Amino acid sequence: MTRVRMATLATVAALALTTGTAQAAPTATSLSSAGPTATTEPAAGTEKSSKVFAITDRLAGQVASALADRTVRDRIASATTSGAADLLKLERETSLGPAARAANLSVLAAKGLPANGGSVLQVRLADPGMRAALARGEVPLVAAVPTDDAPTAVTAYDPLGGKVLLDPVRAPQRPVLVIDVDVAKSLTMGLQLMRDALAARGIVAARPAAAASAGGYWATKVNAIQLSDDQEPWIKGAAEIYSIVGGFGLDGKPTVNIVQMPYLDYDGTTYYPNQLLVHFSAYKYNLADVVMMEDDGDTNYQQLAQAIAAALLTIADGGAYIPLVSAILSAIPTSWWTDDPDYVDSWYTLSTTSSGRLHGAAAHGWMDVSPYWVSQL
Known part of the structure; x- marks a missing residue:
């Protein structure tokens, strides 16, 4: 990939x-x-x-x-x-x-x-x-x-x-x-397994009923996105990308949402997904971070979910927003960095007003984003 x-x-x-x-x-x-x-x-x-x-x-x-x-x-x-x-x-x-x-x-x-x-x-x-x-x-x-x-x-x-x-x-x-x-198939199963495992530990973002009473909520929409070009072996196929969106839930506990990005196949190519990436109805402080990952075929979803849960549950809400990127990255097994990194890039502190081109912290990609109002039906 x-x-x-x-x-x-x-x-x-x-x-x-x-x-x-x-x-x-x-x-x-x-x-x-x-x-x-x-x-x-x-x-x-x-x-x-x-x-x-x-x-x-x-x-x-x-x-x-x-x-x-x-x-x-x-x-x-x-x-x-x-x-x-x-x-x-x-x-x-x-x-x-x-x-x-x-x-x-x-x-x-x-x-x-x-x-x-x-x-x-x-x-x-x-x-x-x-x-x-x-x-x-x-x-x-x-x-x-x-x-x-x-x-x-x-x-x-x-x-x-x-x-x-x-x-x-x-x-x-x-x-x-x-x-x-077949990473497309295994990723779909694996991400659902991760959502279930994280939900069991109380750290999956949920959109509260309060959003309905407000008539809707703000989200961050990805209008365009590109990952940097590199030279991959000819034997590799298309990537399978997903993002871990993390922030503090309305209860003050760290919470994440896992977003699959199935269109993001190849680097050096610009995609125009119009995808909602961050739903701020689920996050206190109206702030969240994004850690982009790739499943290259050898990801163990159970281990990843357990590691993320263990890392986030140690973080307490101190009354001000603390970026969660470092905690999520530190939860990734060391072997994934030294042998076969699955990390792609990260974006810190997206807010309800984030707009324009945002470059990843690792300089491996950019996203053009804009605020988007999600109206309740």
């Missing part, structure tokens, strides 16, 4: 590459035509720690092995012609059944989602331009989306058992099938 990274908090260690000898790592061009015996591997211990990546990487190797069967290969090629395909639907028509079902259950558990959450795994072509080669019958490689946003190589698997490293910047000519989490 394309994301904007916070350089001052997130540091990425370079992956060390070995080829079994002292020679330089092959380029994407040479590897895309490499035979199945041309195997290159990362040095031991260089993979970033991610339960979800460990699962999808293992499944990528199993899918690659299944592609040795021409029937399976043709079925997957057909299913991915117009986009991503549900792996659990494919498993009913191929030999991938046990591996796909086991991997799906493991991913649900790793993300803190219920076991009956359905299928959250998909397979897609890394780039639409690879469809012609796949249609001609060229045997694809299979890779999982790496956890690290700045890998020095993408590990891919050959149907005959070889493992190759691909350049993360230049897409190979050989088609690559990508095993990925």
Whole structure:
């Protein structure tokens, strides 16, 4: 998923590459035509720690092995012609059944989602331009989306058992099938799980009946928004962005509202959502903060909800507004910063009169906002 990274908090260690000898790592061009015996591997211990990546990487190797069967290969090629395909639907028509079902259950558990959450795994072509080669019958490689946003190589698997490293910047000519989490589906489930978990601790913003007696309330509307451009690996897909809006509730306790922003797919692109981001009927002082996050596939929603709740419940209302951004950021597990940051940007102290272009504190994005009166029906 394309994301904007916070350089001052997130540091990425370079992956060390070995080829079994002292020679330089092959380029994407040479590897895309490499035979199945041309195997290159990362040095031991260089993979970033991610339960979800460990699962999808293992499944990528199993899918690659299944592609040795021409029937399976043709079925997957057909299913991915117009986009991503549900792996659990494919498993009913191929030999991938046990591996796909086991991997799906493991991913649900790793993300803190219920076991009956359905299928959250998909397979897609890394780039639409690879469809012609796949249609001609060229045997694809299979890779999982790496956890690290700045890998020095993408590990891919050959149907005959070889493992190759691909350049993360230049897409190979050989088609690559990508095993990925259906983040759009998992995010919807996960955010509802977070809302429920936070509500159980009394920290989900609720719009009081007082707003109705006033005839409505003020909100902040996002008229336009853009995240900064960066250079992501070709294997990444669209982002899945959400925002944690925090402030003090009318009872004086810290409270949050979680807002999904499903349109915000790619950085460097301006979107015009006209979305209501902050509903001030729920916040004392008519002030609130926004912390923008991305689900890159390995977010554990239960852990995140528990961490935010634990951090906010320690804050007391002292009679004046205190920004909650730092408390929310400090609640995010340390590993998310060091291995794979999910933080995008933050906006401090939005009010009922906030308007114009507001740049994020991390300088990774901006929003054009305006006050909006929400009339009660």
